Structure formats: structure tokens, C-alpha cells
Amino acid sequence: MVAVAALLTGTGLTAAPGAAPRMAHGHGYPADRIADEPTRRFTLTAATATVRVSGRDVAAWAFNGQVPGPELTATVGDVVQVTLRNQDIGRGVTLHWHGYDVPNGQDGVPGVTQAAVLPGEEFDYRFRADQAGTYWYHTHSVSDVGVRMGLYGVLVVRPGPVTGLDVTVPVHTLAGLALPAPRTEPVAAGTPVRMRLINTDSTTHRYALAGTAFRVAAIDGSDLRGPTSLVDTAVLIPAGGRYDLVFEAPATPVALLVDGRAVFSTGPVSTATGGWPVLDPLRYGAAAAAPWSRYDRTFTLVLDRGLDLRGLLPRYAHTVNGAAAPDIPSQVVHRNEVVRFRIVNRSQVVHPWHLHGHHVLVLSRDGEPATGSPLWLDSFDVRPGEVWVVAFRADNPGVWANHCHNLAHADAGMTLHLMYS
């Protein structure tokens, strides 16, 4: 609590415990971005619920009684307002717009950008939908439990009206059962199809699209440059990540398999996809010159495990630079600086890294420069032994969570903050 209070004091943010603050203004982000009248309004009510999965009744935490929560859609230019209500989630709820670079006050991190919304309270989120793409939302309050129990949903911002078939596939594991339920939908040959694959779990999933050539049009909401046609190739999507696959429906059936399980198909397909090669996004698509030639600041984050003796009880923590939350020093940047992160995984497990409020451009992995399309990511797997170098422009002032999106790891210490001074 002391560390959080100090963090908030230093930035002039206030988060009164128990209060449900209204719109946040004046954190250096242009106010007109969120001051306009909403053009898309939604209400999400979080509550305990029983949902049916694979013929079984499962205890869940749900938005509007369903897992996933309602799919929120908008068109570029909309002002989105979402009223979050908490009916009975005792540990509180917030909404974090995963991958959407909203003003800091709308980011939904309890204790940092707002107080958790407690039972009986509500909070209005508002942001301008100025970036098209595939995103998702989830609670950031006791997020390891909350997301796993079902407090998540899809956010899709489209550039215009839907053409062809546009499907979202939010993959999740609820009480050990795989979502979504398999679905078959015949599609006329020649129909343009966009499949928006979303990984809402804490570990990597493997996706294989069988029966057609396809392109990866976007990753984490950003369009790729010059994506080439792929066939019999799997993609690995990190925790929190999104891939948009596009293709023209062939006359023969197509199936999407997640970890070998068919989740969407246009007819019967029997193909063994387990042996397919995996796409390396750092080598896919057409390169472009980096937008910066110099970097104002470089931070190194060494991810590891270690004993944390600072709390009431000793714990075996997931650490960054030898420390665990809330004792990891914040990284401080100035507005408009170009900042580089060097992320070193010295542990034995994958850490899907997630910086809030910014997209990072991948520069290199293990010293090998990225040679494909510029990759602007918000979620990327740093595997054991790997070293990733990524960069971003500090253009969204505030206090931003910077953490592992294996939410159990984040909970066990692997969370720090990016601050503007």
C-alpha cells in the first residue's frame, strides 16, 4: 500500500478507496479525445453466474451473465462509453482495454488509474476509437482470478462496414474447459473472410488454419506491411495477443484448429496440423525503415525467479531485476522520448510481456534484427533464454502498468510501472 500511495502522490493522481470516480481528465492527454458525446454506449454488469460450457454448469464471474462478455464493436471515429457496474464481485472489478492505447485515466488498473469498482458501484469509461483492429477487455482487479473466472470480452474497431465474413475467436479456458464452443458455418466460395484470433488465457496457444491459403493481415491490432500468402503454417499467439487471418473462402471446407481442436469450420475437414511449421512474425512481410534513428533511454528488464522476503511471508516470486512487485522501481520517461526496452528472460518459463498505453516496435530477438514487416505489439512471448529489444515513443502520459500477462506471474511479483516525469 505504501508503494502504491507513493506512486500516486508523485503524479498527482488520486484514487479514493471505495469511491467510484467519474471521468478522469487532465493527465496531459488531449481532453477533447474523450470529452465528446459518446456515439457508442454499452453497459457491462459484472456478477457471479453459472454458465453452461460443453454441457456442464460452471461457476463463473461474468459480464451481463455471459462468458465471454458481450462483444463490443465500434467504427473508427466513434466515441465509446462503457458503464461498468459491479453487482456482487466482492474483490472488485475494473475494465482494462487490452491493446487499446486509451488515456491513462481510462486504463482500468486499480490502485494506479482508479479505485476498483466494488459491489454496488459503477464507473464510466470513455475513449475515442481512433485505431481499427482486434482488441479485448478484461478486469484488472485481482486479474489472475477475475480473467480466469470469465471477466473478459472482445473489442473490435472496424474501419467501416463489414464486408464478407468477419468472425472473432476469443480462446479461453474456463474451469478447465475450452472456449469457444466449436461452430460450423458454411460460407460461399469467394467470400472474403477475416478471422480475429484472440488469446485471453495466460499461456500461449497454437492456431492452425487448414484448407486454405491465408495471410496474417494484422497482429495486436496493427496491420502488417506486405503480408505474403501462407499455407499449412501454424501461428503461436501469446497470452493477450491477437492475430487477424484473412483469406478468400475456397469452394472446399476450411477449419481453424486451436491446439488441435477445431473451433470454427465451414464444413468437415480432416487434416493433421500438428507437424506444421510455425510462423515467425519477425521474418514475415515487408520491411520498412525504423521511424527513429536514436534512442533517448534504454531500460533492461531481467526476468527471473527469486525469493521475496519483503512481505509478511516469504514467497518464491517472479522477479524483474531481482525485485518483485511492489518493490520494482518504476521506469521514468519524459514525454516524446524514444525509449528502448531490453527484456532478458533468465527463467525457465515463458513470459508474455505487456506494456499498457503504448505499442512497442520489435527491433531484435537474440541479437537478430527483425527483418519482416514492422511489428507493433502489445503482447509478446519472451521465451526462456531469449533477449528482446523493443522500442516506443513515450506519447501517452500517465502511470502505466508494465507486466507479464501470465497473470499468475504478474500476481507473484512480475509487475512494474512506466511513469512520465
Ligand SMILES: [Cu+2]
Ligand atoms: Cu511471466
